Amino acid sequence: MTAFNATGSESDVERDEYTPEIEPQATWCPGCGDFAVLKALKGALAELGKDPEEILLVSGIGCSSKINSYFDSYGFHSIHGRPLPIARSANLANPDLEVVAAGGDGDGYGIGGNHFTHSARENHDMTYIVFNNEVFGLTKGQSSPTSPKGHTSKTQKKGVAKDPVRPLSLGLSAGASYIARTAAVNPRQAQDILVEAIQHDGFSHVDFLTQCPTWNKDARQYVPYVDVQDSEDYDFDITDRGEAFEMMYETENALYEGTVLTGRYYRDEERRTYREEKQMRGEMPDDPLVERYFDEDYEWERSYDLLDRHA
Amino acid sequence: MTTDELIWRISGGSGDGVDSTSQNFTKALMRSGLHVFTHRHYPSRIRGGHTYVEVRASAEPVASRGDGFNVLLTLGDSFARNTDEDAVYGNEAIKPLSENLDELRDGGIIVFDSGQVDIEEVPNFEERAEEHDWQVFPVDLRGIAKEHGREIMRNTAGVGATAALIDMDLDPVEDLMAEAMSGDILEANLDVLEDAHDHVTEEFDTDTGLSVPQGEHDEEQVLLSGSHGISYGAIDEGCRFISGYPMTPWTDVFTIMSQELEEMGGIAEQVEDEIAAAAAAIGASHAGAKAMSGSSGGGFALMSEPLGLAEMTETPLVLVESMRAGPSTGMPTKTEQADLEHVLYTSQGDHSRLAFAPGDPVEAYEQTRKAFELAWKYQMPAIVIYDSKLAGEYRSVPKSAFDQEPNPDLGSTLTEDELADAPHDDTGRFQRFQHDVEDDVSPRSLPGQENGRFLATGNEHWPNGQIAEDTTNRVNQVDRRLGKLSSVRDDLNAMEESFQSHWGTEDAEIGVLTWGSTQDSVEEAVENLAATGRPVAGLGVSEIAPFPEAEIVEFVESVDEVMIVEMNASAQFRGLLQKELGAYGQKISSLLKYNGEPFRAGEIEEAIEIELNGGGEPTAQVTLRPATGD
Numbered sequence: 001m002t003a004f005n006a007t008g009s010e011s012d013v014e015r016d017e018y019t020p021e022i023e024p025q026a027t028w029c030p031g032c033g034d035f036a037v038l039k040a041l042k043g044a045l046a047e048l049g050k051d052p053e054e055i056l057l058v059s060g061i062g063c064s065s066k067i068n069s070y071f072d073s074y075g076f077h078s079i080h081g082r083p084l085p086i087a088r089s090a091n092l093a094n095p096d097l098e099v100v101a102a103g104g105d106g107d108g109y110g111i112g113g114n115h116f117t118h119s120a121r122e123n124h125d126m127t128y129i130v131f132n133n134e135v136f137g138l139t140k141g142q143s144s145p146t147s148p149k150g151h152t153s154k155t156q157k158k159g160v161a162k163d164p165v166r167p168l169s170l171g172l173s174a175g176a177s178y179i180a181r182t183a184a185v186n187p188r189q190a191q192d193i194l195v196e197a198i199q200h201d202g203f204s205h206v207d208f209l210t211q212c213p214t215w216n217k218d219a220r221q222y223v224p225y226v227d228v229q230d231s232e233d234y235d236f237d238i239t240d241r242g243e244a245f246e247m248m249y250e251t252e253n254a255l256y257e258g259t260v261l262t263g264r265y266y267r268d269e270e271r272r273t274y275r276e277e278k279q280m281r282g283e284m285p286d287d288p289l290v291e292r293y294f295d296e297d298y299e300w301e302r303s304y305d306l307l308d309r310h311a
Numbered sequence: 312m313t314t315d316e317l318i319w320r321i322s323g324g325s326g327d328g329v330d331s332t333s334q335n336f337t338k339a340l341m342r343s344g345l346h347v348f349t350h351r352h353y354p355s356r357i358r359g360g361h362t363y364v365e366v367r368a369s370a371e372p373v374a375s376r377g378d379g380f381n382v383l384l385t386l387g388d389s390f391a392r393n394t395d396e397d398a399v400y401g402n403e404a405i406k407p408l409s410e411n412l413d414e415l416r417d418g419g420i421i422v423f424d425s426g427q428v429d430i431e432e433v434p435n436f437e438e439r440a441e442e443h444d445w446q447v448f449p450v451d452l453r454g455i456a457k458e459h460g461r462e463i464m465r466n467t468a469g470v471g472a473t474a475a476l477i478d479m480d481l482d483p484v485e486d487l488m489a490e491a492m493s494g495d496i497l498e499a500n501l502d503v504l505e506d507a508h509d510h511v512t513e514e515f516d517t518d519t520g521l522s523v524p525q526g527e528h529d530e531e532q533v534l535l536s537g538s539h540g541i542s543y544g545a546i547d548e549g550c551r552f553i554s555g556y557p558m559t560p561w562t563d564v565f566t567i568m569s570q571e572l573e574e575m576g577g578i579a580e581q582v583e584d585e586i587a588a589a590a591a592a593i594g595a596s597h598a599g600a601k602a603m604s605g606s607s608g609g610g611f612a613l614m615s616e617p618l619g620l621a622e623m624t625e626t627p628l629v630l631v632e633s634m635r636a637g638p639s640t641g642m643p644t645k646t647e648q649a650d651l652e653h654v655l656y657t658s659q660g661d662h663s664r665l666a667f668a669p670g671d672p673v674e675a676y677e678q679t680r681k682a683f684e685l686a687w688k689y690q691m692p693a694i695v696i697y698d699s700k701l702a703g704e705y706r707s708v709p710k711s712a713f714d715q716e717p718n719p720d721l722g723s724t725l726t727e728d729e730l731a732d733a734p735h736d737d738t739g740r741f742q743r744f745q746h747d748v749e750d751d752v753s754p755r756s757l758p759g760q761e762n763g764r765f766l767a768t769g770n771e772h773w774p775n776g777q778i779a780e781d782t783t784n785r786v787n788q789v790d791r792r793l794g795k796l797s798s799v800r801d802d803l804n805a806m807e808e809s810f811q812s813h814w815g816t817e818d819a820e821i822g823v824l825t826w827g828s829t830q831d832s833v834e835e836a837v838e839n840l841a842a843t844g845r846p847v848a849g850l851g852v853s854e855i856a857p858f859p860e861a862e863i864v865e866f867v868e869s870v871d872e873v874m875i876v877e878m879n880a881s882a883q884f885r886g887l888l889q890k891e892l893g894a895y896g897q898k899i900s901s902l903l904k905y906n907g908e909p910f911r912a913g914e915i916e917e918a919i920e921i922e923l924n925g926g927g928e929p930t931a932q933v934t935l936r937p938a939t940g941d
Contacts, residue, residue: 085590
């Protein structure tokens with residue numbers, strides 16, 4: 001009897017297998033950068049041969065998080081800012097799942113900022129893609145945490161007075177062990193980076209620059225872009241936290257001055273994942289928790305056996 | 312009131328060892344064959360402040376703290392003596408001796424630390440002692456402790472001293488000490504214990520007329536709190552994932568579960584906030600683990616969002632709401648039952664959630680088990696609501712109540728074989744949220760299973776999980792989610808015994824209705840009155856949602872008038888009852904208490920006497936609110 005037999009398949013998977021046969025409700029506008037994330041994610045997972053049924057794609061709320069409607073896997077479209085705690089505990093309960101979390105810049109760097117910080121700090125083995133279009137799209141164009149200073153909208157009529165969040169530096173200081181930035185206009189790099197991010201053991205943070213053709217017409221469309229790994233102008237060691245930090249800082253400044261830098265910024269292969277850390281301390285089972293519920297031979301402990309200490 | 316009973320109160324400042332001493336004392340009494348019950352009063356601070364623990368012991372089962380007490384052991388006023396430091400520890404006006412005299416019964420014993428307290432400083436002490444016939448024993452507890460060990464052992468000296476005055480056998484106390492410590496520390500403590508005992512025997516007339524009752528258990532007893540009941544119920548239902556954020560008094564369950572799950576190969580996660588805590592439990596449950604989370608009022612407020620998400624995505628989940636006095640931060644260590652509406656109505660939209668309000672540790676165990684079983688069978692969040700009182704009170708309960716088989720069943724979750732035969736649409740997608748299904752439950756799949764792909768979303772959705780705003784589908788989905796509640800009600804009604812408790816006489820004129828942890832005081836009051844021939848009956852309600860309408864209607868109709876007893880100021884259970892029944896307003900009144908302390912049986916008895924015979928205002932700090940129209 002097959003009760004629960006997730007995963008681990010290395011079969012050839014075509015990109016189309018992740019495309020739902022039903023038509024999603026149209027939520028993304030023509031020209032939306034989110035389509036590029038969808039394409040890169042499908043490409044990366046196909047390249048890795050991931051079975052759609054071993055993938056859990058957890059999203060928050062907003063245009064970005066509608067990716068679940070366009071992507072056929074196990075999915076969880078949750079609530080604004082909260083995909084990370086859902087994703088990481090699903091991964092702890094069943095580490096055989098390939099867990100990918102997705103959300104927008106408001107979802108991840110604003111309302112979910114606390115969860116982002118702590119998920120990175122804990123170094124869960126999962127991939128977090130932030131669709132960064134510098135604006136709240138679905139609620140019609142308000143400024144987001146990454147909107148440039150001075151960005152105007154109906155709720156920021158005189159221009160936003162805040163400096164934008166620095167997502168890469170934030171991810172690094174919080175403790176993410178893989179950090180990259182890519183852009184919708186660079187599909188090959190985007191797919192390669194997602195492949196690396198998914199393969200990486202630990203918390204992978206990908207800041208994905210996407211354009212919003214409807215609400216952020218002023219936003220540069222991230223063209224031309226520079227791949228920092230391909231350019232002779234940038235030379236830094238992505239395994240060195242200090243050098244990575246300097247490079248990120250430069251990248252984040254440059255973006256608002258009109259120069260779009262993308263690429264891999266930081267990779268720490270040495271750091272243990274959260275699960276491994278807990279396992280070392282005897283606080284994390286080796287087996288996927290979920291399999292026990294289908295294992296008729298598993299011996300469940302009883303509270304009755306704990307009562308001697310209360311006698 | 313049980314005549315043959317001892318109620319011993321130990322008072323001091325936080326950090327004096329009041330808690331650990333009382334635990335050992337209580338266990339020693341239980342081991343000697345008595346039934347015990349403890350009530351704990353403590354401030355929200357680490358050092359200093361006034362704290363006491365009351366231990367009631369009787370040969371008969373005891374379910375509440377009782378009225379008053381008859382032995383007071385006061386460890387002095389250590390917190391007010393830290394004068395060398397800049398920090399002030401506690402309120403200097405509140406002293407462990409003077410603060411604890413009000414409820415000491417006539418003829419009671421006082422043992423105080425003459426090494427720390429100058430009795431002259433206690434206002435009107437001599438007059439009061441004479442008036443109430445108190446037997447006063449000044450003992451230099453600090454001096455005895457210092458002589459054999461360290462000053463901190465004065466609590467041990469106190470136990471030795473009071474034991475001499477109530478004919479208490481020291482053997483069980485010594486055994487417990489030996490289980491908890493060893494070496495020089497144990498030796499020193501044993502010396503202090505015995506020396507204090509001998510000192511009192513030699514210096515005073517120990518014929519106090521009060522003694523430890525003699526008793527024998529019919530069956531083995533264990534000393535547990537309601538927090539243990541909830542935790543052990545969860546463990547036996549196969550809960551192996553807990554996520555939380557510390558908050559008093561929820562921390563009790565969180566701590567017990569964290570420690571146990573680590574030992575038994577489960578996962579315990581202390582996360583960044585309560586939104587993450589509830590969301591993490593949803594994630595683990597979605598992936599297939601039996602998961603729980605919880606908090607107290609303020610933290611539960613943050614869980615409002617994920618709670619609604621669990622309802623909409625039909626993710627099974629158990630949340631614990633451990634109430635304390637509110638609103639906002641309120642009184643962190645004081646009890647109240649004022650989060651009922653919060654638990655039932657928080658989060659947007661129409662609700663499909665279950666709520667149980669256990670009244671004692673065994674009920675906490677059983678109802679937590681039921682909460683898990685139903686949550687997984689019906690795919691909805693279940694909330695176990697209890698309070699600071701039940702969380703922190705320890706009492707002796709029969710060990711056999713916990714001798715039950717585990718139930719790790721995942722309810723309406725399909726295996727891969729079953730999934731192959733389950734309904735799929737013509738594009739091959741699993742129909743996770745079907746419209747017309749038995750008991751309104753549409754079986755679920757788990758991520759990783761073959762043929763089970765679906766989207767869980769907080770938006771309204773088609774049967775395959777995709778977001779939908781189609782009006783017919785909307786109505787079908789809402790009807791099915793809410794319809795599950797009537798199926799749960801049928802399940803609960805079909806149980807051999809309901810979770811509600813009934814007490815008192817037949818042909819009663821007054822019915823006393825209560826819920827949750829207040830039931831033990833009501834039970835005691837009703838039985839005391841019934842014993843004197845008063846026409847009173849009681850009902851303690853533990854099933855809150857879905858509401859046990861038939862059982863309550865039957866009770867309300869069986870009496871002339873109903874008094875609802877609860878620990879809040881706005882009569883929240885009465886409001887719920889009126890909403891659910893829409894009638895009987897003319898015969899329902901309220902007895903409310905919201906000063907942070909639980910009801911004593913005597914306060915309820917007095918209120919019932921006033922209802923029966925007329926009379927003035929209650930003498931206690933409680934409020935009587937009349938029936939509609941009165």
